[in-house]
Amino acid sequence: MADPNHAPDPSRPSPVRGTSRRSFLRTTVLAGGALAAPAVLSGCGTTAGRSSPAGASSLAPAVLSSQPDAGQGETLRVGLIGCGGRGTGAAGQALKADSKAVLVAMADVFPEQIETALKSLTQDPAIADRVQVPPERRFVGLDAYQRLIESGVDVVLQAAPPGFRPQHVRAAVEAGKHQFVEKPVATDVAGVRSVLESVRMAREKNLAWVAGFCWRYDRARREFYRRIHDGAIGDIRAIYATYYTGPVKPMPPPSARPPGMGDVEWQIRNWYNFVWLSGDGLVEQACHSVDKILWAMRDVPPARAVATGGRQTPNHEGNIYDHMHVVYEWSNGVRAFLGQRQIAGCFNQNSDFLMGSRGEGVIDGWRAVYIKGENRWRFTGPNNDMYQQEHDELFASIRRGEPINDGEWQVQSTWVALMGRMAAYTGQEITWEMIQNSQERLVPDPLSWDMKLPVAPMAIPGQTKFV
Structure with a gap:
């Protein structure tokens, strides 16, 4: 049966037929x-x-x-x-x-x-x-x-x-x-x-x-998570998600900045490398993995998160990490482990592994989507764009x-990604209540083209404070 919130009902007249x-x-x-x-x-x-x-x-x-x-x-x-x-x-x-x-x-x-x-x-x-x-x-x-x-x-x-x-x-x-x-x-x-x-x-x-x-909006993953929610792998015990890839938009050295180019233009032209513009690799890219974790958990947010992370490769004037590992924990003891990395020359993977009491669900990157265990299944139908x-x-x-x-689940997935980033940046355990009540504000307001905009220092776990 079609989803009434998303699929058109051909039996209903179009609201626009015969109208101005x-x-x-x-x-x-x-x-x-x-x-x-x-x-x-x-x-x-x-x-x-x-x-x-x-x-x-x-x-x-x-x-x-x-x-x-x-x-x-x-x-x-x-x-x-x-x-x-x-x-x-x-x-x-x-x-x-x-x-x-x-x-x-x-x-x-x-x-x-x-x-x-x-x-x-x-x-x-x-x-x-x-x-x-x-x-x-x-x-x-x-x-x-x-x-x-x-x-x-x-x-x-x-x-x-x-x-x-x-x-x-x-x-x-x-x-x-x-x-x-x-x-x-x-x-x-x-x-x-x-x-x-x-x-x-x-x-x-x-x-x-x-x-x-x-x-x-992917057909294979919609069917996969429907089966997960219907109990195909039993109760979820743990989730492991990966977002290992290369650099997205490497930061050029200061010498590459054209004479006369202001701070705001320079940072926007290299937006991925500044936390206030991109949110960091976890928030801007691996948020997809966060979103799939929440999808598996029926959009119930975790109770707390701890994380590690840092910067391995030179970033010149930028201030984002190039790797993080976050452990999200729910009140029922389920944990999700998210590994995120953007470093050249390393193993790449973008997959999801859901471990349950009766089997395992696997999203093998862009390739296979399947379930192992008592209710074996593999998506074989034509997929969509x-x-x-x-x-x-x-x-x-x-x-x-x-x-x-x-909007509401999109907001929540972003919020949980910020929760993971804050746990990595501060080195502290961050609870759902803490992130909801945080006073963090990174985006300059007001923002003008010619203003001076110093780059905030790279976060240091144990020294960077929770706000």
Whole structure:
């Protein structure tokens, strides 16, 4: 049976057939009762009252052919914030998800990013005619996101560096826009709190919010976790997850900085290497592994975390670790072990091993997904493009007037990633209550192009304090 929160119901009339554009968009924003009341992220975490995330607790398989009929509905005007590789990919997927979607605006701090993305998108014959971004709707600068939101778009794709995410998603929600929101949602606890408020505002306004935690939109993993939740391996005893890979965006030496380039520009151009912009490798990349751990645990957050980590390879002016190992523990004694590393020339792996009382569940990277033990199983069906699926379900939900809202579990997965990073940086045991009450604030506010922005020192366990 299709997941009612994500798959279109072909027996229901389209909310846009026979309506004007203004009426259609008003319907998608104001329709009441389509989603459950928001959950409260507190204590050990409850999932009661949440709309089921794609493939999460209810795990009913979603219909994978969800593109609405091109004859139904009005044009959906799409705006892209953050025109790097991930943003460019998201824009292409959005246009392929809905034949009435048109990319009409783009925003980035740097103009060359917009031009590179436009060149890539217009070379795809499947979508080129719906890339309609004239020069006056190519917004550049730190305030480019706001000008894009005010330009008349209906759907915003959020793909800027995550340090900017809280500010960007809040502006979009306040303006009544549907959103695709890349992971993670923030790089500090203050940002996570802000995004949680935005998520709840989006729910109140009945706005779509699809998370960039793409594995929850993967067919094989949806079926895998459905079986896990149905007891295929019995009670989960432990989880081991790996995110071992090479450097993502190595920091250039100070000598590579062009004369006259200010601190803010230099750091944004090398955003991955600064905690306030990327959140570190655990928060920015291995958050996928954190999210899958939480998926296995039915989105109940851990009670505490301890971790080790540090910097093995030179990072020049950057201040992120290149390896961490986190142990998350739940109140029932279950532990999850997460290894994260971004060092060249090392063993690489991105896998998940779930150990239960009656068997073991294995996600072997991008390859096999299977269960060993009493209930042997291996996924053998055709898989889907999970990146495309995110947008297929986003636009289909908007069309039928029942917008998806993944926001609360997306926030929680980011929060748990921050919990692990803070345990590694401080060398302390960090509890769920501690991370929820943390006063950590890393993102400069206000931020201006010409301001001096000294780089915070690299964290030292045992010396760096919990805030």
